[in-house]
Amino acid sequence: MWRDSPDSYAPGMSIIDTAFVGGPSLAQERRIVTPIPGPRSQELLERKRAAVAAGVAHTVPIETVAAGGGVVVDADGNSLIDLGSGIAVTSVGNAHPGVVAAVQQAVAQFTHTCFMISPYDSYVAVAEKLNALAPGDHEKKSALFNSGAEAVENAVKIARRFTGRPAVVAFDHAYHGRTNLTMALTAKAMPYKSGFGPFASEVYRVPASYPFRDGLSGADAAATAISLIEKQIGADNLAAVIIEPIQGEGGFIVPADGFLPAVVDWCRANGVVFIADEVQTGFARTGAMFASELFGIVPDLITTAKGIAGGMPLAAVTGRAEIMDATHGGGLGGTYGGNPVACAAALASIEAFENEGLLGRAQQIGGILRARLESVQASDPRIGDVRGHGAMIAAEFVDPVTKAPDAALTAAVAKAAIAEGVIVLTCGTYGNVIRFLPPLSIPDDLLIEGLDVVAAALAAQPPR
Numbered sequence: 001m002w003r004d005s006p007d008s009y010a011p012g013m014s015i016i017d018t019a020f021v022g023g024p025s026l027a028q029e030r031r032i033v034t035p036i037p038g039p040r041s042q043e044l045l046e047r048k049r050a051a052v053a054a055g056v057a058h059t060v061p062i063e064t065v066a067a068g069g070g071v072v073v074d075a076d077g078n079s080l081i082d083l084g085s086g087i088a089v090t091s092v093g094n095a096h097p098g099v100v101a102a103v104q105q106a107v108a109q110f111t112h113t114c115f116m117i118s119p120y121d122s123y124v125a126v127a128e129k130l131n132a133l134a135p136g137d138h139e140k141k142s143a144l145f146n147s148g149a150e151a152v153e154n155a156v157k158i159a160r161r162f163t164g165r166p167a168v169v170a171f172d173h174a175y176h177g178r179t180n181l182t183m184a185l186t187a188k189a190m191p192y193k194s195g196f197g198p199f200a201s202e203v204y205r206v207p208a209s210y211p212f213r214d215g216l217s218g219a220d221a222a223a224t225a226i227s228l229i230e231k232q233i234g235a236d237n238l239a240a241v242i243i244e245p246i247q248g249e250g251g252f253i254v255p256a257d258g259f260l261p262a263v264v265d266w267c268r269a270n271g272v273v274f275i276a277d278e279v280q281t282g283f284a285r286t287g288a289m290f291a292s293e294l295f296g297i298v299p300d301l302i303t304t305a306k307g308i309a310g311g312m313p314l315a316a317v318t319g320r321a322e323i324m325d326a327t328h329g330g331g332l333g334g335t336y337g338g339n340p341v342a343c344a345a346a347l348a349s350i351e352a353f354e355n356e357g358l359l360g361r362a363q364q365i366g367g368i369l370r371a372r373l374e375s376v377q378a379s380d381p382r383i384g385d386v387r388g389h390g391a392m393i394a395a396e397f398v399d400p401v402t403k404a405p406d407a408a409l410t411a412a413v414a415k416a417a418i419a420e421g422v423i424v425l426t427c428g429t430y431g432n433v434i435r436f437l438p439p440l441s442i443p444d445d446l447l448i449e450g451l452d453v454v455a456a457a458l459a460a461q462p463p464r
């Protein structure tokens with residue numbers, strides 16, 4: 001069996017039970033054999049309560065033992081449909097065979113040297129790939145890190161060094177991470193910021209574009225933001241503007257047409273570095289390699305993480321060579337940044353994106369999600385808005401009359417879906433959005449079944 005506790009593990013014993021090997025060969029089915037959580041999962045969750053800090057919460061009350069294709073399997077034998085990809089991470093599929101093989105080979109070669117001590121090929125190869133894939137035909141360079149937050153921190157460091165200016169603009173509904181600077185950049189107090197201040201200084205917030213709620217054209221929303229920036233900060237003091245092309249945690253908010261290009265144009269005219277935080281939107285998630293392409297913008301710097309390495313921790317800043325090179329030698333880096341095992345996983349993931357038609361697959365998945373959610377919306381006005389691109393689609397739940405956010409309904413639908421074996425995630429400044437981020441390896445029938453379960457969960461919620 002799977003290793004129960006440190007005591008049940010004898011040296012030399014394999015901790016891998018082949019019954020629990022994941023990847024696409026796992027039975028692709030929703031299978032509920034116990035209530036969720038089942039007894040084994042409950043045991044783990046008891047130990048978690050006792051051993052793990054309370055601040056580290058979880059959405060799905062199971063003990064995960066395997067995942068792949070479109071399912072996550074728990075220790076009780078339940079098989080759940082995965083519509084979350086571990087927050088947009090396992091885009092190529094969990095335990096993708098190419099990623100597994102690349103990781104196994106890399107880990108047997110060397111686990112770490114620190115790229116700043118003795119460099120290796122896979123790091124440079126990932127940088128070359130990122131430079132080639134990122135939008136724009138200018139000369140680009142990259143630096144690798146461990147997490148999205150770390151990439152965002154470094155993008156800001158680089159922009160400040162390049163411009164010699166201190167201020168950074170972030171937007172309403174923004175999410176950029178949980179470290180001190182990225183908490184400052186993040187908009188939402190609960191749960192990300194409350195009680196964790198004081199925060200980094202010289203961070204300013206302006207309104208974004210949220211067509212469903214502000215009703216503004218892209219040009220008008222951009223003019224509002226730019227006017228505030230000019231009056232309250234001053235371009236001369238501003239190093240960078242950072243924005244998610246589609247805001248993720250904030251509610252999968254797709255800006256109105258023209259908003260992002262207007263902001264980029266203003267940045268360029270004023271010597272301000274435009275940073276696209278593509279940690280969630282990047283790497284084929286939206287049906288384009290980068291969401292920036294959907295809006296016709298070319299960012300100066302792009303941050304990536306999540307979907308980049310098939311589940312291994314890796315992040316990057318990629319951008320204009322002259323900006324990336326503004327930093328003195330030794331000014332960027334980190335002990336683990338660009339770990340060789342994570343880089344091998346990234347190269348295998350990129351190969352999968354290129355060879356398995358995953359951009360097209362993301363578009364197909366988007367078509368299925370959007371059509372189904374819009375048809376549910378047509379008969380249930382509690383879905384106020386369906387939006388997104390590719391395999392990054394969301395439904396916003398509201399009071400049908402007032403459009404007031406309905407977080408309670410959202411939480412109830414998500415909870416009911418999970419209890420029926422479908423992993424869905426919520427998001428949104430107002431907690432009233434269910435977001436769909438399936439792995440691109442999910443078969444159509446599972447995706448459709450997952451949507452059936454969510455639709456039934458909504459139908460079962462009485463009107464409030």
Ligand SMILES: *Cc1c(COP(=O)(O)O)cnc(C)c1O
Pocket residue numbers: 146147148149150152175176177178244248249277278279280281305306
């Ligand atoms: C998840 C996320 C981050 C933070 O990434 P971590 O790897 O959790 O540090 C930053 N920006 C965006 C847009 C994200 O979705």
